[in-house]
Amino acid sequence: MTERTVPIDRDIARQAAHWLMRMHAGRVPPTDQQACAHWRTAHPDHERAWQRVQQVQQKLGLLPTDLAMGTLNRERRHALKTLLVLATLLPAGYLTHQTISRQHWLADMRTGVGERGEHRLSDGSQLFLNTDSAVDLAFTAHERRIYLRHGELLIDSGTDKGPHAYRPLRVVTSQGVMQALGTRFSVARQDERALTRLAVLEGAVRIHTHTGATATLTAGQQVSFSSDAIGPHTKANEFAASWTRGQLAADGLPLSEFIAELSRYRHGWLRCDPDVAALRISGTFQLDNTDAILAALPHTLPVALEQRTRYWITLRRR
Known part of the structure; x- marks a missing residue:
């Protein structure tokens, strides 16, 4: 040594x-x-x-x-x-x-892996933080800014109860700025792909990328965008906010995507073999017990858990 x-x-x-x-x-x-x-x-x-x-x-x-x-x-x-x-x-x-x-x-608000947070902001907005997320707040007399440093948030914008005249509410990531237009929406950083994903649940949100591209999304739409371009608008996932209730919801989701999402809520290495990756899974699962979710999978799918340790798990075909 x-x-x-x-x-x-x-x-x-x-x-x-x-x-x-x-x-x-x-x-x-x-x-x-x-x-x-x-x-x-x-x-x-x-x-x-x-x-x-x-x-x-x-x-x-x-x-x-x-x-x-x-x-x-x-x-x-x-x-x-x-x-x-x-x-x-x-x-x-x-x-x-x-x-x-x-x-x-050093963020103003943060969560660890497997944790979720709920905060009532000074302007009356309600802010939810998903697992392993961090935000900084910059509220001034002229605007309300939320910097998403890592992870995912959902914001239910308030009516600005502060002493100032109405101040725009903006969420900022490395790719751009999203301005709320009286709305409820979620924002997730996809740092491995240098993208931001926006899903609008109520109202509308205007996007300004850091290079000047703009777009406005309305309720029921979602999009991923980079610093340079905004992708096509698609239908928002109806389960986009299920994590705020402590749930992971799936409707015919490929097992590989389900496992990738589940891995965000637990420490360690979690993966599935390619020969079971395309299996489909549906249901609503409680995120407070990811071990129970994994233990239940062999009862609904032809898979087995290969568990070297609690933190190193692979799903293989049974």
Whole structure:
């Protein structure tokens, strides 16, 4: 076992994260600099943890040089420190943006894998977050913006109960801006394809891509769009909002698509073999118990579960 792979004690990792954040807090008094140096030399594990936490910072860019920690509120400072500690405890090879997302951890609102969130916003809108999702809010006197950083949301737009005159409500992704026209709609980031998927359940939504393409969708329509182009309008999936009720609904859905969707709600590796991928599945399933969903599949389809661990499951033909 090399020095790079020897586990770091959690308490020492917390201390290292504390000192790193202190050293990024703007003007650092000489007494703090001396105390940090003394801590580092007090034990070899301290210096090792310090080097690791600095590596995490450099790799993930958690503490930009132009950011003084004093500008962050207490909740975000706590989230950032927690992220530093967790990343420091990981083996060095796992320090990637895919493993840990700074934007996700520091978002105004977020959910973990398998979690869902419901929030009543200050303007009266109701915001739902699906599994593994994160949003930032930017409400000003002139507009209401919701930045979808990751995952999927559903918004039931309110009548703007704030003290200002009516402010447009907009949802922003990497591909464009969607403006609500008195509506209820869902937005999902499809980052692996560099697309945003919009489904309008009530009212209408106007799309502006970042390169200037525009379109307006009305209730019952959905579309996927990139930064450059807007795809064809199709009929919105009638089950688009079922996840807000804690359900995964399917009507003749190919098993491969069903498993891909289910995998979003659980940790680990979940897949099906190509020879069962085209099997069709229908029903309404409770997302709070994905293990029960998987256990029920062999009773309705000619499949068997090959389970190496709880987090590594493959569906094969029985």
